[in-house]
Amino acid sequence: MATFEFLLQGLWVAAQPMNLLYALIGVTLGTAVGVLPGIGPALTVALLLPVTYQLDPAGSLIMFAGIYYGGMYGGSTTSILLNTPGESASIVTALEGNKMARAGRGGPALATAAIGSFVAGLIATLGLAFIAPYIVKLALVFGPREYFALMVLAFVTVSSAFGDSTLRGLTALFVGLALSVVGIDQLTGQARLSFGVPELLDGIEVTTLAVAMFAIGETLFIAAQGEKGPDKVEAVRGSIWMSKADWARSWKPWLRGTFIGFPIGAMPAGGAEIGTFLSYAAEKRLAKHPEEFGHGAIEGVAGPEAANNASAAGTLVPLLTLGLPTTATAAIMLAGFQQYGLQPGPLLFATNPQLVWGLIASLLIANFMLLVLNLPLIGLWVKLLTIPKPWLYAGILLFATLGTIGANPSVYELGMLLAFGLLGYAMRVFGYPIAPVVVGLILGPLAEQQLRRALAISQGDVSVLFTSPIAAVLLVIAAAALIIPLILRARGRGEVLAQLAANED
Secondary structure, rough: OHHHHHHHHHHHHHHHHHHHHHHHHHHHHHHHHHHOOOOOHHHHHHHOOOHHHHOHHHHHHHHHHHHHHHHHHHHHHHHHHHHHOOOOHHHHHHHHHHHHOOOOHHHHHHHHHHHHHHHHHHHHHHHHHHHHHHHHHHOOOOOHHOOOOHHHHHHHHEEEEEEEEOOHHHHHHHHHHEEEEEEEEEOOOEOOOOOOOOOOOOOOOOHHHHHHHHHHHHHHHHHOOOOOOOOOOOOOOOOOOOOHHHHHHHHHHHHHHHHHHHHHOOOOOOOOHHHHHHHHHHHHHHHHOOOHHOOOOOOOHHHHHHHHHHHHHHHHHHHHOOOOOOHHHHHHHHHHHOOOOOOOOOOHHOOOOHHHHHHHHHHHHHHHHHHHHOOOHHHHHHHOOOOOHHHHHHHHHHHHHHHHHHOOOOOHHHHHHHHHHHHHHHHHHOOOOOOOHHHHHHHHHHHHHHHHHHHOOOOOOHHHHHOHHHHHHHHHHHHHHHHHHHHHHHHHHHHHHHHHHHHOO
């Protein structure tokens, strides 16, 4: 009953006129930007971070959540009509969705994606509301050593989950950790790595780093690629509505995709991409017409899109209950919390229940808004695909610069924006993931604080980290998450080399 009461209170907060307006702005912007190829919700939220300094915490976080959901919705339009996923989680949708569009069934493909996203988002948000309190009760028994072990697990899983190489992920993480120690030490009051620059005494601004790495770096990377041939946009022919046969073939994949995507998104090492691939494989195995897969099977759109949006709600479980971001967008949302002096975790449910439950309830409202926006306005979203890339990315560059200057009017901050933008560009060129840098900057000070507390309590005895059963289990899981992928990759390389040697013989 307590969860129902909290959810009703959250609905009352989310139903305030200004919060409804923020949710509408968020879902509209998220959908519009999610439609654009190569631009996902992480970049959009990063761009809006400096702009929301003057908003109240509840309003800005509700807007961010709307952008997150809207970006997930919008990515399906690009995948289906352009065969170019706007987000990595929309890759699987393109496999069958674009085939349907080429066959003149783009309308039903977009409809099953939108309705499946609504169903999955609704069920997964209710799952978030009922699961989160139990995880909070478990997390409340954590002490400094357990929290430090949890941070180590977050560092390892984030480094392993983003990018193709664990080593590159760890390298990016250590860049973020190095940036996190810049400024005045909270314990001793000594300046660290400031090099005599007064502006560095307050540390590196998370918003400046996030905007630079995601927006400036992406813009420079796209500009460096030069002009490419124009992508062909498949027109939506015929009705956008689904036939009875389409409904009959879609409702089970919607439910299966929801129950596959939500738990995977809620895992510390989860991610929407894994759930979409698993959902596609399950639908192909269970389909009555498996021969249609690869030629435009509607189940191959319905299931992965449901899994995609269910995992979006799932990623908010570790973010809100433990303060652990498992996606790039969650990392930027964590920065959004911190700009108001809030730290997601079990204590947030006790100290700011109205904000947390208002945010969760706003996701339910955002789902209804997205369904209303997506189906009638498909034609408008398709027109956004024709915006020339030079105009699009020039606008992003201008908006990022003005947003940073508005939040912190300093020439030095602008120089930092350019420097980190160049760093983000270089990391993209050499295949290093961006999100671990932001996660390292955000969680680095928290991990250091918990480690020093644990060592102070034990009078410098490092073994105290392993005497707690919970901390020991978390550290073992972290070690396994680091070592097992390396072993599997090494074994895979060995098998490839052996195959090549056999072919030469």
